[in-house]
Amino acid sequence: MNQPKTMFDKIWDQHTITQQGEETLLYVDRCLIHEGSRHSFDQIRRNGNTVAEPDKVFAFSDHYVPTINRDKGIAGVPDPKIRGMIELLASNTKEHGITLFGWDSPNQGILHVAGPEQGISLPGIVLMGADSHTATHGALGNVSWGAGASEITHVMATQTIWQRRPKTFRITVDGTLPFGVGAKDIILTIIAKIGHGGASGHAIEYAGSTIRALSVEERMTVCNMSIEGGGRAGSVAPDDKVFEYLDGRTYVPKGQDWDTALEFWKTLPSDKDATFDREVHLKAEDIAPMVTWGTNPEHGAPITDRVPSPADAATPEMKQELETALDYVGLEPGSAIDGIPVDHVFIGSCTNGRLDDLRAAAKVAKKGKAKVTAWVVPGSTPIKRAAEAEGLDKIFIDAGFQWRDAGCSLCTAINGEILQPGQRCASTSNRNFKGRQGLGSRTHLMSPAMAAAAAITGKITDVRKLG
Amino acid sequence: MEPFTTYTAIAVPIDEANVDTNQLCPTRFNKVPVGDKDYWKILMHDRRFNPDGSEKPEFILNKEPYRKAGIVVADRNWGGGSSRESAVYSLKAFGIRSVIASSFGDIHYSNCMKNGVLPAKLPQETVQELRKQLHENSGAEISIHLEAQTVTGPDGVAHVFEIPENPKYCLLNGLDDIARTQEHQDAINAFRTKHTNELPFLNPARSEL
Numbered sequence: 001m002n003q004p005k006t007m008f009d010k011i012w013d014q015h016t017i018t019q020q021g022e023e024t025l026l027y028v029d030r031c032l033i034h035e036g037s038r039h040s041f042d043q044i045r046r047n048g049n050t051v052a053e054p055d056k057v058f059a060f061s062d063h064y065v066p067t068i069n070r071d072k073g074i075a076g077v078p079d080p081k082i083r084g085m086i087e088l089l090a091s092n093t094k095e096h097g098i099t100l101f102g103w104d105s106p107n108q109g110i111l112h113v114a115g116p117e118q119g120i121s122l123p124g125i126v127l128m129g130a131d132s133h134t135a136t137h138g139a140l141g142n143v144s145w146g147a148g149a150s151e152i153t154h155v156m157a158t159q160t161i162w163q164r165r166p167k168t169f170r171i172t173v174d175g176t177l178p179f180g181v182g183a184k185d186i187i188l189t190i191i192a193k194i195g196h197g198g199a200s201g202h203a204i205e206y207a208g209s210t211i212r213a214l215s216v217e218e219r220m221t222v223c224n225m226s227i228e229g230g231g232r233a234g235s236v237a238p239d240d241k242v243f244e245y246l247d248g249r250t251y252v253p254k255g256q257d258w259d260t261a262l263e264f265w266k267t268l269p270s271d272k273d274a275t276f277d278r279e280v281h282l283k284a285e286d287i288a289p290m291v292t293w294g295t296n297p298e299h300g301a302p303i304t305d306r307v308p309s310p311a312d313a314a315t316p317e318m319k320q321e322l323e324t325a326l327d328y329v330g331l332e333p334g335s336a337i338d339g340i341p342v343d344h345v346f347i348g349s350c351t352n353g354r355l356d357d358l359r360a361a362a363k364v365a366k367k368g369k370a371k372v373t374a375w376v377v378p379g380s381t382p383i384k385r386a387a388e389a390e391g392l393d394k395i396f397i398d399a400g401f402q403w404r405d406a407g408c409s410l411c412t413a414i415n416g417e418i419l420q421p422g423q424r425c426a427s428t429s430n431r432n433f434k435g436r437q438g439l440g441s442r443t444h445l446m447s448p449a450m451a452a453a454a455a456i457t458g459k460i461t462d463v464r465k466l467g
Numbered sequence: 468m469e470p471f472t473t474y475t476a477i478a479v480p481i482d483e484a485n486v487d488t489n490q491l492c493p494t495r496f497n498k499v500p501v502g503d504k505d506y507w508k509i510l511m512h513d514r515r516f517n518p519d520g521s522e523k524p525e526f527i528l529n530k531e532p533y534r535k536a537g538i539v540v541a542d543r544n545w546g547g548g549s550s551r552e553s554a555v556y557s558l559k560a561f562g563i564r565s566v567i568a569s570s571f572g573d574i575h576y577s578n579c580m581k582n583g584v585l586p587a588k589l590p591q592e593t594v595q596e597l598r599k600q601l602h603e604n605s606g607a608e609i610s611i612h613l614e615a616q617t618v619t620g621p622d623g624v625a626h627v628f629e630i631p632e633n634p635k636y637c638l639l640n641g642l643d644d645i646a647r648t649q650e651h652q653d654a655i656n657a658f659r660t661k662h663t664n665e666l667p668f669l670n671p672a673r674s675e676l
Contacts, residue, residue, distance in 0.1 A: 014665075017658040018651055021632040025651060027658055029669055036497055039552060049645060055672050064498075085498050125669060132550040132574055148552035148574055150581035150644075158648045160655055164631055196485055197544035200573055230547065232573050253668035261668040296485050296547070317542070321484055412549075414494045421518075433489040433548060435513050 004271035006168050007237055008203045011143045011268070015126045023162045029125035031057045031155045032111045033098075035064040035085040036414075037130045039149035040156060041092040049157040054097040057156055058120050060111040061086055061103040064415050067377050067404040074103065079416050096156075107250075109380020109406050112136035112224065112350035116216075117380055119249030123238040123265040128155050133350050133430060135204075135226040139219035140246070141238030141268050143203070146227065167277035169202035169231065170270075173210040175284035180464035182360065183218035184352060184428065184447035186210065186282075187225040188290035188300045194280065196298040199231030202278060205270060206236050210284040216245040217354040224351045225430050228297035237269035291337050291460055292432045292445040294325035299432070300445065301337060303462045309333035328434055329442045330422070338462050342444070344425040345374035345455040346437075347401075349411035352428035352448050353379025358387050361428075361448035362395040367466055368456030370400035377409040401455060413437045426454035468583045470641035471613055474564050476537025478609040479527055480598035486541060487548035488575055490514065492557045499553070506560035509553070528561070532606035536561075540597045540609070541568040545586075546575025555582045565611055567618055567628075569594050580634040581644065585611065587618055587628040596620070613639055 005013075017025040033040065037059070044051065051057060064085040069076050077083040086103055093100040101108050107118060112133050115121045123141035128134065134146035147155070155161050171190055191198075204226050211219065219236045226234030243262060246252045253261040288302035301308075307326065310333060313319035326333060331340065347353075347361045358378065376396050378384040384406055387393055393403045409417050411429035413436065419425055421440030428451045429436075432443035444460060453463040496509045508516070514526050522529045528536070539545075539558075545568035546554060555578045558566065564584060569591040571579075579586040589597075600621045601607055607621035613635065617625040637644065648655075663670065 015662075018654050023631065023633045025648065025655075027655075027662055030671075036551070038498070039501065042501065047643075047645065055670075081498055119674070120671065122669065124666070130550065132548065146550045146574060148550045148555070148578035148581070150552060151577060154644050154648065157645050158655065159659075160648060162633065162644060162648070197547055197570055197572065200544075200570060227548070227574075230544075230573065251671050251674045253674050257668035257673060264666065264668075296487065317484060320482075324483070412494055414497060431487075431489070431548060433487050435493055436489055439493070439513055439518065 004273040006270040006274045006276060007141065007205060007235065007268050008143060008168050011124060011126065012165065017160060022164050024165060025160050025162055026126055028128050028155050028159055028161055029056060030120060030127040031152065032115055032120070032127065032129040032134065033057065033059045033152060034062050034111055034130060035089045037149065037152060038085065038088050038092070040130065040153040043149065043153040044157060051096040051098065051156045052159045056159060057098045058115065059089055059093045059098050059100040060114055061089055061101065061108060062110040063408045063412055065103045065407040066415055067407045067409045067417065070103070070405045082416055106381055109382065110350045110353060110408055113353055113379030113383065116140060116220065117249070117382060119246055119252035122246065122252065123242060124268050128152065128161060132227045133224050135232065135234040136220050136224040136350055138223040138233060138235030139216060140242050141235060141265065143233055143235065145232040166201055166203045166233065169199055169204045169278040170276040171204055171206050171280045171282070172208035173206070173282045173284055174208040175210055177210060177284045177287060180289055180449065181287050182447050182449065183214055183221035185287050185290045187222045188292065188297070188445065189282065189287050191225065191229045191297050192290070192300040193282070194229050196228065196296045197230040199226065199229045202231050204231040204234040205276070206234060211236055212239065215356055216241050217356040220354065221351055225297065228430060238265050289447060289450050289463055291450065293329065293331060293337055295328050295432060295434050297430070297432060297445060299325060303338050303450070303460070305337055307331045307333060307335050307337060337460060340444070340460040341424070342426045342454050342459060343372055343423040344419055345372060345451050346377070346410040346425055346427040346429060347375065347448050347451050348377030348379065348409055349429040350379060350408070351430045353377060353383065355383050355386055357428065357448040358383070358392050361452040362392045364449050364452035364463060364466060365399040365401060365456065366395055368399065370455045371458030372455060374401040374455035375404055375410065376401050377404045378406045381406045399456065410437055426451045426460060468641045468643050471564065471583055471585050471638040473610070473612050474537065475608050475610040476564065477532055477535055477606055478538040478540050478601055479533040479536035480601040481527065481539055481541045482598060484542040485544045485547060488546055488551050488554040488572065489548055491546065491554035492551055497551055497553050501556050506557060510557035510561040537564050538609050538611070539563055539566045540594055540601060541566060542594060543569045543591060545571050547572035550574045552578045552582070555579050555584055558584055567594060567597065580638060583638065583641070585613060585638060587611065589618060589626050589628050593626050
């Protein structure tokens with residue numbers, strides 16, 4: 001009998017072209033890029049390379065697109081440098097024959113939202129993206145990871161990549177999630193447990209009854225933040241929910257091809273006796289709505305907790321780290337997380353900009369009126385349309401939230417949409433680094449329901465108390 | 468790529484864990500083309516400069532002799548977060564050819580090696596000890612010997628670091644990966660044929676409506 005294999009091993013082995021020392025040359029089925037990939041196009045031009053298989057590269061206008069005044073067209077983008085980045089992606093992709101979901105495409109969206117939505121990401125493939133949140137696609141059951149410009153240049157020039165085989169890491173969550181707790185709380189709990197660099201050098205597989213019970217979109221939320229735990233790749237075994245999600249999407253195999261694909265995809269889940277280099281188990285019952293209080297995603301705690309005190313730190317280094325973080329975020333040691341006033345709310349991003357997320361936020365928004373500026377930025381234009389079809393836009397607008405166009409917006413804050421120094425934001429995005437949402441900005445990561453609760457109360461609030 | 472063989476330079480101690488790539492290159496600078504004459508200012512920009520563009524004299528990279536530093540000695544989890552390669556371009560533009568830390572963000576670690584910047588991983592106690600020596604002897608130099616995989620501190624003690632074999636070869640010889648990969652073009656072509664036959668439904672052109 002063959003050695004039992006993990007899903008990761010099966011996909012890795014099937015994509016191995018050759019081995020050199022500790023590195024494997026892997027074939028890449030899909031490469032996803034965005035405006036920031038200008039450095040890769042510059043490198044290709046400088047090296048005199050061509051794009052090897054342009055039909056396997058897909059580009060998305062997402063990082064730099066504004067999320068208001070899009071009806072004014074490209075000329076309406078006020079900053080010429082930002083406008084230039086959007087135009088540069090259009091001209092670069094045209095020159096190399098790459099499909100672009102441009103700023104005005106009806107299917108435009110964040111690469112990690114629009115990619116799965118269009119059926120570009122599939123089970124069983126190797127996918128690389130020019131963005132660290134590329135593990136998102138792993139929710140469909142594949143090997144997906146993010147890379148910098150040079151590695152993306154390599155993929156575009158050769159449709160391959162050299163990689164050292166990462167170790168495997170299974171994170172199992174079992175049980176039923178308590179009321180008011182969702183996918184974002186699961187991943188923030190995992191990161192708080194394993195640390196910001198905890199899964200470094202590992203490919204994660206999320207497993208267990210809790211993960212299986214999540215929708216495909218919710219699984220994307222979990223996989224999305226793998227990099228915040230240090231893991232470049234994170235995935236979930238494909239099941240009927242995934243196949244149902246994919247069926248009929250534009251780039252998904254059709255007819256006879258669908259049947260063959262389905263047969264293949266069903267062979268992907270890790271074998272029963274496969275062993276992982278590392279395992280962690282969590283109980284769903286122990287998870288509460290999570291909020292980050294500091295300056296990296298491992299600085300998270302249940303809403304019922306207090307901001308930690310440097311005096312209680314285990315080591316002098318931890319003490320210094322806590323002091324620096326609390327000084328930056330402007331919070332007192334030992335103060336309650338519940339009740340921290342916020343200036344701004346951001347609901348969106350590749351972590352939480354999908355229809356399920358908007359539904360969860362709208363359910364809470366219905367209960368009141370926004371007390372602070374609150375933005376809702378759908379992850380893609382099709383999601384915006386779908387949300388409008390079920391009246392979510394109306395709920396948000398009636399509750400005083402801004403209903404905006406699709407893009408990365410205030411998650412990466414590179415499109416001109418930024419917070420002012422010192423402003424505090426309840427955000428459904430993925431990073432609370434210093435200055436992430438604008439110079440001097442303070443970010444608290446949380447779920448869409450929690451962010452909506454912060455909007456209608458003007459402070460970080462336990463959504464469970466709103467009933 | 469400029470080869471990396473041996474390198475001796477003033478080393479700057481940065482006593483912070485989790486210096487993420489947002490700190491190394493604030494997002495708004497991602498769009499600046501490589502080669503811009505002011506690229507050296509981007510490295511840790513918001514730690515080095517006030518909003519009006521004036522320098523923050525207290526930040527270590529603004530102090531002499533560290534303005535001429537060629538090596539960073541950091542702590543754990545250097546370069547976590549975003550995949551932005553501009554973090555490495557800014558290190559290079561400042562004049563940094565190597566970062567010594569006890570752990571690195573995986574993507575940044577690769578990005579460094581692809582750009583001729585050596586990420587040297589040493590145990591946490593060693594990086595703490597090196598930083599202590601640098602604080603005690605401001606402007607002290609560190610020497611790196613890539614072939615031997617050693618970092619020699621101001622006290623003359625050599626520490627062996629690990630580095631994967633292929634990136635080491637590329638760094639030593641200043642080779643970029645694409646040239647190396649093209650030597651395997653026949654294997655790639657053969658693989659592509661096999662892969663297409665095995666999993667024909669993965670071809671996006673077959674599915675597009």
